[in-house]
Amino acid sequence: MERPDDSGERPAWTPPADDHREQRSTVWLTVILFAVFMAVMLVVAVLVVGGMKESKAGAVQPRQPTVSPSSAPSVSRPPVPTRKYETAGNPLVAPGVTIPKVTCELPKLGGTKERLEAFYRALIPCLEQAWHPALTQAGEPRIPVAVNADDVGNTACGPPPPASEAMGFYCSDGATIFVPSPRQLADGGPDLLTQLFLLAHEYGHHVQEQSGILSKHDSLYREADGDRPKILDLSRRLELQADCFSAMFLANAAGRGSIGAGLVSQLRQSTFESSDTHGSSKSAALWQKRGLKATDTSACNTFAAPASEVS
Template sequence: MTFNDNARINPGKVSRRGRNTGIAVGGGGSLLVIGLIIASQVLGVDLTGLVGGGTTGGGGQEQGQPLSECTTGEAANNSINCRIAAAADSLDTYWESELPTLGQTYRTTNVVLFSGQTNTGCGGATSATGPFYCPADERIYVDTAFYDDLRSRFGSSGGPLAEMYVIAHEWGHHIQNSTGIMEGLDRQTTGPSSDSVRLELQADCFAGAWVGAASTIKNDDGVVFLDPVTEAQIADALSAASAVGDDRIQQSTQGQVTPESWTHGSSEKRQQWFMTGLNGGPGACNTFEVATP
């Protein structure tokens, strides 16, 4: 997707941190598990061993620096950091108006860009963790080097919408957390119909809902953030969703597919629910009401 060059962007939802060499690993309990399970499946590496031991992860978080250079759509079209800032501004605007129509109250979130490693409310995170949402501090964490891996390691076609899909998916997790959808779920079980998979597919659906409305969302000046999405851009987003499907990751890392261990859903289902949201909006995203999501 392409931002309107003349659109004014509020970059206040995104901050940037430098390299932190004194991270605290561990703590966060089940909250850390959410992010690490997500990362483990995306990267094909078991990171859940970070849970337990070490110091608690909630303290000592470094302050991020604002992205003061990211104030226009033109900047967003030329810089990945600014593109994330602009996407966050659009996502915040969208959910602030959309959630009340669904009978919910919106609570905002923030995106932290980091390089190498950082502290979070869920414990320590490194670039190997991949993008994740931390319920403990209600923030999204992204090392943008992940986008290179998405193309080179996981085979996504890349592109701006593929990058923004990742942010929109994690924002979807914030919607789930802040509205109580995460409460009472059994995130210990796995498999195509598990609560973990339903949670991830719903986040994909929420991401699609934002994309479907994106070209109508206006900034505080009444100017639309984004130009209409093209079929090629949707294909890029679907490529990213497919690239991080459980079956595709397992096939590439293990040489076989074991559906009983899935936590995110198949490539086909991730694409399907993204399109469900794009065409039907967030009201069509109740993955917990269908027998097989």
Template structure:
């Protein structure tokens, strides 16, 4: 993926050199509570990477970013700019509405959002209350070293997936899902979460196709990286890596096979109408 020297987005908020803003040691239990009240939808990666919550608290201190962090920040900014250009064209054409750019917040360790506090153990997430994507950029290192899913386009897929949740929020999907989940059993609520995640994967595929056509900076190897990343964040794969037997009723994001399939579907079609996971599930 050729990204260096290209336009970055202005809608990036970099908190990586800041203190955690009073989040404190939210821990895995706190993460699960946050998930229960409706974040859309972080990946609980703590079972495979150990205790990565560093218990940051409000100190008022800051630190300079390393050269590597600065480069990652530039990369994130370019990918976000690409999503803005793609969706500002696709959403009016296919959904009849103007796209509203979200903000992407980069943080380290822990963060405070309009959805509450969260730790890096949650993985990247989208908060519909403030229309912001939250990303601890150290997740990219975890993807490479712990999940076997390295590569620039694999990381770009993660961002595009979270932007897919923003698209869902803008077209009204997330509000409906949240209402349905509140009235559902845990098993049914998990299933609704899976459908939401798979649609976001499909939207990420749409972005990949449009970005390839619009910018010409993506090749077949990049797409393979994204598909591999979709596989590695499948619920069954994460459970197996954590030494647990996969239990489909407890899936919240979808199996590796389904995540790859819906990404490919979005990439091949380029059409939002082909990403109706809810309709295909009879909802």
């Protein structure tokens, strides 16, 4: 069968004149293919090595000292505050929570606002030294407190109570103790025992705020929804606990520094006026006595006491 372009005439066979060229071209083709193969392998090798270098560079870590587990230094971290919004079940008034003995170096009281402020500035750090260990034991936060001796007309918590009802007061918004100087300087000037008990009482409210007791009290107050007997009962428990905290502090500060041991005897002999919001004179004397004799803060758990003890 003839191909379309075939003439039909075929010459006689003769040995191929260019046979050596065909062999030579075959050799060259083999060389070229080998060269291409080697080039490809070289490129692959470069890419692999480069990738290894790049991955190693990315994995480089700074050298760390080798420390055996037995000699590794222990890292102590402060406990995370676990504030509990509780009253009777608050960790602060759990058995075993104590405050240490403290030494207060205080300037002498004087009949001016400046002298009062100097006295307060020295007393606050002493109160902190006593109460911060207790708050730490209870795992509660530690919040600084400010003291304001101005005769303010309003606060972040609202208008101040009348002078006839309170010589001082505490506002949790801003954590400030207000002790208006005109109230302290009236009636012949400031008295040492009165000022010590007053500021320690107001700082007691600050301790209640730090521990969550005050916040829970406020929540229960709102839940009372105007029920006056319930509201007054809550108020008396709060105030009598602050009295107990105040007495507990003075018992641990008396006989050292500027607070003589005789001040505790004076406090035992002092009397309190009865109040619907702060408690009867009998209840006030009871919690003051418990604070002076307390070995731990559980002695001041007024919110766990029967109603007869917080009348």
